[in-house]
């Protein structure tokens with residue numbers, strides 16, 4: 001099985017995913033589910049193509065699948081999810097066949113996905129994460145703690 005699907009079917013990954021699903025059952029804000037993970041990966045792929053950044057598709061999809069998976073730890077212990085997600089990437093990616101360089105890039109992309117970075121690729125990771133959210137039609141927007149500059153308030157073509 002190729003790397004991304006090994007990750008998708010990894011037992012530990014599935015467990016974290018179910019834990020998030022359970023914790024977010026009643027959540028009124030954006031959920032951290034497979035739809036978001038794939039929307040983020042697909043946008044990131046498009047942005048890379050548009051910006052002429054050589055797109056390593058398995059790496060892009062690994063970042064999509066993993067960047068918020070640390071929400072599982074966050075709901076259990078209160079740890080911030082980007083550090084927990086980075087730790088999960090560091091452990092699971094080599095088990096799924098990703099090499100050291102891909103793992104390192106994913107870990108750093110995940111660590112900066114909430115705050116942004118000067119790096120061109122990491123900037124796109126940040127943007128894809130925010131643009132994959134439909135803030136412009138979210139009923140809970142008024143109660144959301146995201147600052148306005150993070151919100152996706154218009155369709156960008």
Ligand SMILES: [Fe+2]
Nearest residue numbers: 040067068129
């Ligand atoms: Fe996200």
